[in-house]
Amino acid sequence: MDKENARFATRCIHAGCRPDPTTGAISVPVYMTSTYAQTSPGVFKEPYDYSRSANPTRTALETNLASLEGAKYGLSFGSGVATIDCCCHLLNTGDHILLCDDVYGGTYRIFKRVFEQMGISITRVDMTDHDATRAAFTDKTRMVWLETPTNPTLKVIDIAAISQMAKDATGGKAFVVADNTFATPALQNPLSLGADVVSHSTTKYLGGHADVVGGALMVNDDDLHERLKFVQNSVGAVPGPMDCFLTLRSTKTLHLRMQRHCENAAKVAGHLVEHAKVDRVVYPGLDSHPQHNVAKKQMCGGFGGMITAFLKGGINESRGFLEKLQLFTLAESLGGVESLIEHPGIMTHASVPAEERAKLGISDSLVRFSVGVEDVSDIIDDIDQALA
């Protein structure tokens, strides 16, 4: 059986993993080595000459990640933002990037504070507004970066529509990167929808246990892969073998975890909608979500574990709620088995200027739930006691 091309759950567990040829060890060993013996100058066991370039534990992870996204190639990195850095290094001074307006705070920061300084211009646009997006392309646009669902306002961007638009507007000169961190390949495969590259912070759902920071890029195009791999090796933001091992162990249960994250989040969202102390709930699975139909079209098997809610009241009410929660941990990050909650305005999106936050609707009353895989009744009880 071709395990690399089996169904999703099977690929989670088997892709990239085979018993170690020397011992039969069933788990991929943690190859703690920086370099490899050569039998004669330049003669080594391809591709292993030096661990920045390649490491067998990383190869296993990269093969597994590629398979999950239905991609030909996977590249893993020391963090999610290192994947953005890698993609931006394919651009030249004078090039233009189109970025969706609501993104992870650190994504905004690297584009705005690192690459804009280097002469690459950036336009941020609400990519749920197709007319505005079409108008934002310039003859210098070389990369389109989108995140869906977005962070933290959970807008759902139509990946197929934006990918097609990028091809039409730039004559294929721009490549489209979709940050699939929130949805994960268990729910959404951007490459099959026309994106050129998928980016992940594996720190979140792929890692899933809040114990390792990492990132990944998946790509089908041979040339794009060669160029990204060249930058990865040249810039060197690669993960260590222990981090690769942990992430690879985690992806084996991705399908199970995502199923429960989705079930729990759907129930929690439904509960919040009914709650008197909650003003508004944003969850792609709700009929009331402005892009619910797009979500139904491009996400399959569920709508993810992230919920954004606007509480009644202001900063004091939000702060009181966050302090009173007991099962939820107040922390940045998301996507782990444990439920986390945060206040984007003060925490993850503090690097987004206040007026930009206001424009995006990231207000004092907005809280972001990362619903874990605990018993959902305990999750709901905790929310209720903290809102009481």
Ligand SMILES: *Cc1c(COP(=O)(O)O)cnc(C)c1O
């Ligand atoms: C966390 C996150 C990132 C950045 O990843 P790191 O692993 O923290 O560097 C990028 N995109 C999204 C959507 C994220 O949630």
